[in-house]
Amino acid sequence: MSKIIYTLTDEAPALATHSLLPIIRAFTKSSGITIETKNISLAGRILSNFPDLLSEGQKVSDDLAELAELAKKPDTNIIKLPNISASIPQLKDAIEELQAKGYALPDYPDTPSNDEEKAIKAAYDKVKGSAVNPVLREGNSDRRAPKAIKNYARKNPHSMGAWSKDSKSHVATMTEGDFAHNEKSLTLKAATTVSIEHYDTNGHKTVLKDNISILKDEIIDATVMSKKALIKFLKEQVADAKAKNVLFSLHLKATMMKVSDPIMFGYAVKVFFASVFEKHEAVLKSLHVDPNNGFGNLLSKIQELPEVKREEIEADIELALKNGPALAMVNSEKGITNLNVPSDVIVDASMPAMIRNSGQMWNARGKAQDTKAVIPDSSYAGIYQATIDFCKKNGAFDPTTMGTVPNVGLMAQKAEEYGSHDKTFEIQSDGVVKVVDASGKVLMEHTVEAGDIWRMCQVKDAPIQDWIKLAVSRARATNTPAVFWLDSKRAHDKELIKKVNKYLPNHDTTGLDIKILSPIEATTYTCQRLKDGKDTISVSGNVLRDYLTDLFPILEVGTSAKMLSIVPLMNGGGLFETGAGGSAPKHVEQFLHEGHLRWDSLGEFLALAVSLEFLSEKQHNKKALVLADTLDEATDKFLDNKKSPSRVVGELDNRGSHFYLAMYWAQALASQNENTELKNHFSEISKALVDNEAKIIKELNDAQGSPVDIGGYYIPNEKLVNASMRPSKTFNTILSKIA
Numbered sequence: 001m002s003k004i005i006y007t008l009t010d011e012a013p014a015l016a017t018h019s020l021l022p023i024i025r026a027f028t029k030s031s032g033i034t035i036e037t038k039n040i041s042l043a044g045r046i047l048s049n050f051p052d053l054l055s056e057g058q059k060v061s062d063d064l065a066e067l068a069e070l071a072k073k074p075d076t077n078i079i080k081l082p083n084i085s086a087s088i089p090q091l092k093d094a095i096e097e098l099q100a101k102g103y104a105l106p107d108y109p110d111t112p113s114n115d116e117e118k119a120i121k122a123a124y125d126k127v128k129g130s131a132v133n134p135v136l137r138e139g140n141s142d143r144r145a146p147k148a149i150k151n152y153a154r155k156n157p158h159s160m161g162a163w164s165k166d167s168k169s170h171v172a173t174m175t176e177g178d179f180a181h182n183e184k185s186l187t188l189k190a191a192t193t194v195s196i197e198h199y200d201t202n203g204h205k206t207v208l209k210d211n212i213s214i215l216k217d218e219i220i221d222a223t224v225m226s227k228k229a230l231i232k233f234l235k236e237q238v239a240d241a242k243a244k245n246v247l248f249s250l251h252l253k254a255t256m257m258k259v260s261d262p263i264m265f266g267y268a269v270k271v272f273f274a275s276v277f278e279k280h281e282a283v284l285k286s287l288h289v290d291p292n293n294g295f296g297n298l299l300s301k302i303q304e305l306p307e308v309k310r311e312e313i314e315a316d317i318e319l320a321l322k323n324g325p326a327l328a329m330v331n332s333e334k335g336i337t338n339l340n341v342p343s344d345v346i347v348d349a350s351m352p353a354m355i356r357n358s359g360q361m362w363n364a365r366g367k368a369q370d371t372k373a374v375i376p377d378s379s380y381a382g383i384y385q386a387t388i389d390f391c392k393k394n395g396a397f398d399p400t401t402m403g404t405v406p407n408v409g410l411m412a413q414k415a416e417e418y419g420s421h422d423k424t425f426e427i428q429s430d431g432v433v434k435v436v437d438a439s440g441k442v443l444m445e446h447t448v449e450a451g452d453i454w455r456m457c458q459v460k461d462a463p464i465q466d467w468i469k470l471a472v473s474r475a476r477a478t479n480t481p482a483v484f485w486l487d488s489k490r491a492h493d494k495e496l497i498k499k500v501n502k503y504l505p506n507h508d509t510t511g512l513d514i515k516i517l518s519p520i521e522a523t524t525y526t527c528q529r530l531k532d533g534k535d536t537i538s539v540s541g542n543v544l545r546d547y548l549t550d551l552f553p554i555l556e557v558g559t560s561a562k563m564l565s566i567v568p569l570m571n572g573g574g575l576f577e578t579g580a581g582g583s584a585p586k587h588v589e590q591f592l593h594e595g596h597l598r599w600d601s602l603g604e605f606l607a608l609a610v611s612l613e614f615l616s617e618k619q620h621n622k623k624a625l626v627l628a629d630t631l632d633e634a635t636d637k638f639l640d641n642k643k644s645p646s647r648v649v650g651e652l653d654n655r656g657s658h659f660y661l662a663m664y665w666a667q668a669l670a671s672q673n674e675n676t677e678l679k680n681h682f683s684e685i686s687k688a689l690v691d692n693e694a695k696i697i698k699e700l701n702d703a704q705g706s707p708v709d710i711g712g713y714y715i716p717n718e719k720l721v722n723a724s725m726r727p728s729k730t731f732n733t734i735l736s737k738i739a
C-alpha cells in the first residue's frame with residue numbers, strides 16, 4: 001500500500017497543516033496514496049502518557065511510540081514537521097490548558113515529595129525537551145538548500161545587515177572548567193553495560209544510572225561543567241558587558257539540552273539579578289521561585305505577595321536592571337528580556353539571526369545594539385566568533401553571490417544527544433563520578449563538586465559508518481568538497497577522527513576533496529569559500545548539525561525553513577523533515593492578533609516532493625513520481641511568481657500561498673504527458689482553480705485583519721482552526737471535487 005505518514009505538531013506548522021493537508025490528500029488520492037496522520041504535538045504527547053487518568057473519550061494513542069517502531073521498518077515514509085521541544089514553562093502552560101479543558105491531569109511536581117509525585121514528574125519529563133526528534137531520527141541527516149531556493153535567493157536577496165570593522169559584538173565563552181575542557185572519551189572494544197556512580201567524600205556510593213548497554217566499537221564520553229567556574233565566568237561577563245556598553249545576551253539550547261541548559265540558564269538569571277536574589281532570598285524561597293524556568297518565573301511568583309512586598313521587590317529589580325548592563329530583548333515593547341523564559345532564545349536560530357542583523361540584538365528601546373553573546377560551554381561557541389571575525393573583516397555576506405553549505409549530520413540512534421537525554425545529572429554533593437563497566441573497571445572518572453553538571457553521551461559505530469558513507473555519497477553526487485568538522489585536540493573528536501580514517505578507505509573517494517578541520521578552522525575555510533561563491537559540504541556531529549543548518553541557511557536564503565531536510569533511515573525507510581527550523585511561536589501570535597499567518601510551508605512542499613519520489617521507488621507507484629515531478633515544477637513557479645506568504649496583514653498569507661501551490665500543481669499535472677489519467681483528471685481542476693483565482697484570493701484575504709479565536713494554544717479547537725484556516729468556500733468546493 002502507498003502510504004505517507006504526516007505528523008501533526010504544534011504552533012504555526014500545525015495551523016498550516018489544516019490548510020495544506022486537505023490539498024495534499026485531494027491531489028494524491030487518485031494515485032492510490034493514503035496520507036495517515038500521527039499526532040506528536042506536545043498536548044498529544046502529554047495525554048498519551050496518562051491514559052489511566054483520562055475518560056474513554058479523552059484517551060489518545062501513543063503515536064510517538066508507534067512512529068518510533070515504524071522508523072525502524074524498511075518501507076516507512078514519514079513527513080515530520082517541527083514540534084515544540086518544551087521547556088518547563090511551556091510544559092506547565094500546556095498542562096494548565098488541558099486541565100482547564102477537563103482533562104484530569106496532575107500538576108507538574110517541581111519538587112516531588114513522594115513516590116507518586118516522582119512517577120508523575122518522570123512521566124512529564126519524558127515529554128519535556130527534545131522528546132520527539134531523537135526518537136524518530138533512526139538515520140543521519142542530509143540538509144541542503146535546493147537549487148531552486150538558492151536561485152530564488154540570488155535573484156531576490158533577503159535583507160542582510162552591514163558589518164562594521166569596529167563592531168563591539170563578540171562571543172564570550174569559558175576558558176576552563178566547562179564541558180569542552182573536562183571531556184574524556186573512549187571507544188569500547190567489546191560490548192558491555194556501564195553504570196554511572198557517584199561517590200561522596202565519605203565514599204558513600206549513589207548509582208545515578210545503571211544498565212546502560214554499550215555496543216562493541218561504540219564511543220562514549222563524559223564531562224562536567226563546574227558550577228563555580230560557570231558562576232565566575234557569568235559574573236565576569238555581566239561586568240564586562242557593562243564596561244563595554246554592549247547588550248548582555250545568553251544563548252543556550254534549554255529545549256534540546258533539557259537537563260543541562262536550564263540549570264545554566266538559572267545561574268545566568270541568578271548572577272544577573274544577584275542583588276534581588278540575595279536581598280530577598282527567604283521570600284523567594286518561600287514562593288518556590290525557580291530561576292531555571294527564567295526570570296519570568298520570579299515575576300509571576302511575586303504576584304502572590306502582598307502589594308507592599310511585591311513593590312519593594314519590583315523596585316529592586318528595576319535597580320538591578322539599571323545597575324547592570326543592558327539586556328538583549330525578546331520583545332522590547334512588552335519589556336520581555338532574553339532571560340525571561342529559557343525557550344525564547346535558542347542558540348541555533350538566535351545566533352544566526354544576530355549575525356544577519358549586523359551582529360546586533362534589540363535593546364529595551366527597540367534599537368539594535370552591539371552585543372555580547374554569552375555561550376558558556378566552549379565546545380562549539382568558537383564557530384560563531386569565527387563567523388563574526390570573518391564578517392568584521394570582510395563585511396556581510398552577499399546572498400546574490402555567496403555559495404552554499406549543505407550539511408551531513410551525525411544523529412542516528414541518538415548519537416551525540418548531549419544533555420537531551422537521561423545521562424545528564426546535577427551533582428548533589430562533592431565527590432567523584434565514575435563510569436564503570438560490567439567487570440567493575442572504571443572507564444572514566446571526574447572529581448565533582450555539588451552543583452556541577454555531569455553528562456555522558458554515546459555514539460554507536462553503525463551510525464558513524466552510515467554518516468561517513470552519506471558524506472562521501474553527497475560529495476560524489478554534487479562534486480563538492482566536504483569538510484569533517486572535528487577537532488583533533490578534543491577528546492570525543494579524537495575518537496571520531498580515528499573512525500573517519502578507518503572507514504573512509506571503504507569508499508571510493510578518488511577525485512573527491514575530503515578534509516578534516518577543527519570547527520574554528522572549518523568555519524573560516526567555509527566562510528571564505530562561501531563568500532567566493534563556492535560550495536562546501538559540512539560533515540558534522542549532532543550539535544554542529546543543529547547549529548550549522550540554521551547558521552548557513554539563515555545567511556544564504558534568509559531562513560532555515562526553506563531547507564530540504566532528508567533523513568535516510570538506516571533500515572531503509574525515509575524520514576522527510578520539513579525545513580530545519582522550529583514551530584515559530586511568533587507567527588501564532590500574529591495570527592491570533594490579526595488573522596495573518598506568515599508561516600512559509602516551502603519546507604513542507606520540498607519534503608512532500610521527496611517523500612512522493614521515495615514512495616514511487618519503494619512501491620513502484622509511477623503516478624507518485626509524476627506527482628513529485630509536477631510538485632517540484634509547481635514549487636519553482638511558486639517561487640518565480642513570488643507567492644510565498646508576506647509578513648504583512650492583508651497581503652497573501654500561508655493560506656493564499658497554499659492556493660497558489662495547488663493551482664500550479666494542478667496546471668503542471670494537466671500539462672504533463674507522462675500519465676494520461678492524471679492529465680485528464682487534473683485538467684478540469686486546473687481550469688476551475690485558474691478561473692476562480694481572484695475570487696478565492698479575495699475570500700482568503702478577506703478573512704484577515706481581525707483577531708482570531710481558535711479555542712486554545714496547545715490543543716486548539718479543531719472546528720475553529722479548520723474554519724479559520726480554510727475560509728474560502730470556493731476553494732474548498734473545488735478541492736472536495738478532486739478526489
Ligand SMILES: NC(=O)C1=CN([C@@H]2O[C@H](COP(=O)(O)OP(=O)(O)OC[C@H]3O[C@@H](n4cnc5c(N)ncnc54)[C@H](OP(=O)(O)O)[C@@H]3O)[C@@H](O)[C@H]2O)C=CC1
Pocket residue numbers: 081082083084085086133255343344345346349350559560561579580581582583584585586587598599600601603
Ligand atoms: N525540528 C524541530 O522539531 C524543531 C523544533 N523547534 C522548536 O520550535 C520552537 C521555536 O523555536 P525557535 O528557536 O524560536 O525557532 P523557529 O525556527 O521556530 O523560529 C525562528 C524564526 O525563524 C523564522 N521561521 C522559522 N520557520 C519559518 C517558516 N516556516 N516560515 C517563515 N519563517 C520561519 C521566523 O522568523 P520571523 O519571526 O522573522 O518570521 C521565526 O520567528 C521551540 O519550541 C523549539 O523547541 C526548534 C527547531 C527545530
Ligand SMILES: O=C(O)CCC(=O)C(=O)O
Pocket residue numbers: 085129130131133134255256348545546549580581
Ligand atoms: O529537537 C529539538 O529540540 C530541536 C531540533 C533542531 O533544532 C534541529 O534539528 O535543527
Ligand SMILES: [Mg+2]
Pocket residue numbers: 348349546547550580581
Ligand atoms: Mg536546529
